[in-house]
Amino acid sequence: xxxxxxxxxxxxxxxxxxxxxxxxxxxxxxxxxxxxxxxxxxxxxxxxxxxxxxxxxxxxxxxxxxxxxxxxxxxxxxxxxxxxxxxxxxxxxxxxxxxxxxxxxxxxxxxxx
Numbered sequence: 684x685x686x687x688x689x690x691x692x693x694x695x696x697x698x699x700x701x702x703x704x705x706x707x708x709x710x711x712x713x714x715x716x717x718x719x720x721x722x723x724x725x726x727x728x729x730x731x732x733x734x735x736x737x738x739x740x741x742x743x744x745x746x747x748x749x750x751x752x753x754x755x756x757x758x759x760x761x762x763x764x765x766x767x768x769x770x771x772x773x774x775x776x777x778x779x780x781x782x783x784x785x786x787x788x789x790x791x792x793x794x795x796x
Contacts, residue, residue, distance in 0.1 A: 686765045713758045720754045
């Protein structure tokens with residue numbers, strides 16, 4: 684949301700005239716979200732193992748590699764969706780169909796029944 688707000692206020696254009704390249708600016712916007720996502724996933728994993736005593740089988744390396752790929756995709760889609768929006772309402776209007784698409788995809792895979 685900070686990108687949409689900065690575009691509305693004109694501060695995003697001010698960032699673009701700084702010595703930083705646009706890729707560096709976008710990385711500066713994406714990395715904090717990815718760090719927060721990694722911390723949240725680690726907390727969930729710790730609670731599952733230590734509090735609920737759910738054993739973990741598998742590789743932590745594979746788990747975190749998949750997590751990083753997921754976070755890259757999620758943050759990338761979020762930034763892409765906000766880059767060309769002039770107002771928050773436009774981004775909100777597109778968020779609802781995206782949420783429904785994700786929920787529908789989760790319901791489609793019903794292979795257990």
